[in-house]
Amino acid sequence: MANTITTNKLFQEPAQGDTGWNTPLNFNFTTMDQSLGSSFAISTTGGTTNLTTSTAAINGVYWWTAQQLVISGTLTSNATITIPTFITGSTANTFGSSWIITNNTTGSYTVTFVTTGTGASGSGVTISQNSSSFIYSNGTSTSYADSNITNSLVSPTFTNLSVTGTATIAGVTTIGLPAPQTVTITIASPAQITATTVPVVNTPVVFTTTGALPTGITAGTTYYVIAPTATTFNIAASVGGSAINTSGTQSGTQTATFSSQFADALNISSSSKLALNLPNIAETATISATSATGTINYDILTQSVLYYTSAATGNWTLNVRGSSLTTLNSLMGIGQSLTLAFLVTNQNATAQTATITIATPAVFTVTTAPATGTPVSFSTTGALPTGLTTGTTYYVINPSGATFNVSATVGGSAIATSGTQSGTHTATFYGLYNTVLQIDGSTVTPKWQGGTAPTTGTNNSTDVYTYTILKTAASTYVVLATISSFK
Numbered sequence: 001m002a003n004t005i006t007t008n009k010l011f012q013e014p015a016q017g018d019t020g021w022n023t024p025l026n027f028n029f030t031t032m033d034q035s036l037g038s039s040f041a042i043s044t045t046g047g048t049t050n051l052t053t054s055t056a057a058i059n060g061v062y063w064w065t066a067q068q069l070v071i072s073g074t075l076t077s078n079a080t081i082t083i084p085t086f087i088t089g090s091t092a093n094t095f096g097s098s099w100i101i102t103n104n105t106t107g108s109y110t111v112t113f114v115t116t117g118t119g120a121s122g123s124g125v126t127i128s129q130n131s132s133s134f135i136y137s138n139g140t141s142t143s144y145a146d147s148n149i150t151n152s153l154v155s156p157t158f159t160n161l162s163v164t165g166t167a168t169i170a171g172v173t174t175i176g177l178p179a180p181q182t183v184t185i186t187i188a189s190p191a192q193i194t195a196t197t198v199p200v201v202n203t204p205v206v207f208t209t210t211g212a213l214p215t216g217i218t219a220g221t222t223y224y225v226i227a228p229t230a231t232t233f234n235i236a237a238s239v240g241g242s243a244i245n246t247s248g249t250q251s252g253t254q255t256a257t258f259s260s261q262f263a264d265a266l267n268i269s270s271s272s273k274l275a276l277n278l279p280n281i282a283e284t285a286t287i288s289a290t291s292a293t294g295t296i297n298y299d300i301l302t303q304s305v306l307y308y309t310s311a312a313t314g315n316w317t318l319n320v321r322g323s324s325l326t327t328l329n330s331l332m333g334i335g336q337s338l339t340l341a342f343l344v345t346n347q348n349a350t351a352q353t354a355t356i357t358i359a360t361p362a363v364f365t366v367t368t369a370p371a372t373g374t375p376v377s378f379s380t381t382g383a384l385p386t387g388l389t390t391g392t393t394y395y396v397i398n399p400s401g402a403t404f405n406v407s408a409t410v411g412g413s414a415i416a417t418s419g420t421q422s423g424t425h426t427a428t429f430y431g432l433y434n435t436v437l438q439i440d441g442s443t444v445t446p447k448w449q450g451g452t453a454p455t456t457g458t459n460n461s462t463d464v465y466t467y468t469i470l471k472t473a474a475s476t477y478v479v480l481a482t483i484s485s486f487k
Contacts, residue, residue: 006088008064008096031065040066046077046109050116053087068100071127075107080124085117085139094119094139101135103127115142180257183207185250187214190234190243192325195256198228201301202239204259211252216244222259226302227323234325240286240302243324292316292344292432293371299323300340301331307343312457315373315410317436318342320469327440329475337470342434348460349374349429356425358385361405361414366427369399373410375430375456382423387415393430393455410435431457431485434465439477446481458485 004013014024040063042049051063063069064087071081086095103111106129114124115137122141127133134145178197185207186192191214203225207217217223223235226243234243285305293314298306301323320340322331332338352366356378362385370376374396378388388394394406397414405414433454437444446467448454457463468480 030060034061034065035067038066039068039070042069042071042081044071044073044075044079044081044105044111046075046079046107048080048082050082052084064095064097066099068102068132070102070104071111072104073106075105075109075111078109079105079111081111081113082116083113083137083142085115085119096137096139098134098136098145100132101127102132103129105129113142115140178258180255183254183256185214185217185246185254187246187248187250189245191216191246192232192234193256194232196231198231198233199225199258201225201228205235206257206259208255208257209250209252212250213254214246214250215248216246225258227299227325228301229326232325234323236302295319295438296342297321297324298340298342300328300338301326304339305341305343309345311345311347312432313347313371315432315435317438318434318465318467319438319441320467321440328469329440329471332469332471334471334473337468339466339468342465342467344434344457344463344465346431346457346459346461346463347371347374349431350459351426351428354378354425354427356385356388356417356421358417358419358421360416362387362417363403364406364427365403367402369402369404370396370429371432372396372399373432373435375433376406377428377430378425379428380421380423380425383421384425385417385421386419387417396429429459431459431461431463433457433463433483437467437479437481439469439479440475442475444477444479446479449480449482454483457483458487461485461487 006013038061040058040061042051042063055063064083069081071079073079084095088095101113105111110126111129112124112126113135114120115122119140122143124142125133125135125144127135135142136145178195178199181196184194204222205225206220206222207213208219213219217235223237223244224239224241225233226236226241227234236242236244285307286303287307287309289310290308291310292308292312293316295317296306296308296319298318298320299322300320320328322328347370349370352368355365357363375393376396377391377393378384379390384390394408394415395410395412396404397407397411398405407413407415433456437446446453462485464484464486466482470478470480472478
């Protein structure tokens with residue numbers, strides 16, 4: 001009984017009882033080895049080159065067993081390389097295989113690889129010069145096995161890259177440049193602009209009108225998006241600036257035209273042309289000649305660093321939110337995190353000699369009383385009155401000129417003293433500090449580096465607070481906090 005020949009690689013299957021089985025077996029191993037790493041050279045100057053079973057082997061490698069077909073030659077016309085629909089004796093045995101085809105030809109002509117013969121279909125594939133493509137045949141046609149990705153990425157050129165879509169995270173548009181659109185503008189403080197599609201914070205925007213814009217907005221002037229939501233935003237005159245107010249009246253149809261939502265990182269000359277530019281990447285910092293005190297709103301849509309350059313006048317609550325119109329909860333997904341920094345210039349409250357009354361409450365007299373909430377501790381050359389302990393931190397309340405009371409906690413009740421006292425007392429004052437952290441107006445207890453929350457700031461320094469906020473569930477956060485002082 002004769003050996004059987006397979007359809008694609010022409011493996012030889014020994015007949016039953018064949019005593020010479022080792023010969024076809026070794027032949028098959030050789031074929032498998034070739035299909036995993038050999039090359040077959042094809043030389044052409046153009047026209048048609050037919051690959052058949054009559055095509056001679058090169059160094060023992062046939063074209064149908066090779067892994068790579070390397071086409072070379074100086075072309076004087078378009079070249080076509082054909083393979084048959086079958087290479088065994090029966091037309092029912094359609095021939096399938098795959099190759100890496102490399103086009104090393106020269107000359108301004110094409111190279112096409114195509115299946116021909118009984119039952120063939122399709123026009124084949126074209127392999128660009130000085131490139132390789134992964135090609136397969138299913139016995140009737142040839143196709144790119146990789147969608148021609150390798151060809152298309154040999155020398156990619158993005159001449160006109162159209163940004164036609166947007167991506168939305170938690171209701172806020174984050175990618176894509178919206179087309180010019182009709183908007184409505186409120187007469188309000190601040191003005192709110194309603195649009196169909198809203199880009200990211202700091203996107204430059206210019207307004208035009210068929211009538212008149214409200215007072216506060218000038219046609220043709222570049223403003224910047226702040227506090228964006230799904231359909232609304234405010235505008236500022238500069239990146240990270242304050243929201244603009246409008247007044248008066250308006251008329252006609254108002255149009256907003258957006259230019260580049262990443263003006264410093266992407267040079268976008270229009271809504272359809274994009275050229276990549278990579279400058280130094282900088283976080284948005286808001287520097288304000290403001291004194292820390294009371295509740296301070298930290299709007300993460302417009303800043304990642306907030307620096308108060310005037311000396312603090314009281315302990316403060318820091319409230320982290322998206323903006324005045326947007327909650328942080330609506331912007332962050334579960335499992336997302338952000339890190340922000342708050343830099344505070346602290347007061348300079350020096351140690352002073354103090355007199356203390358035996359009274360309810362005790363009254364403390366110094367040269368100049370510091371701000372409410374200032375941490376203070378007392379030392380003495382003799383004995384403090386009952387109600388006070390040396391080295392314990394108290395907090396100033398009710399300061400007035402040279403006098404004040406103290407409490408055991410920030411904002412607590414005034415302490416009373418009794419008994420007797422002696423010696424000279426010294427009040428040592430410390431810097432003010434962040435006493436409460438809020439997210440969207442709700443108090444959150446941070447986990448502080450070192451395991452202990454601060455009870456004072458540092459006099460005459462810049463205190464830097466960093467907070468890493470991790471959202472673990474809806475309106476639920478883990479906050480990791482640190483404080484460092486710089487003089």
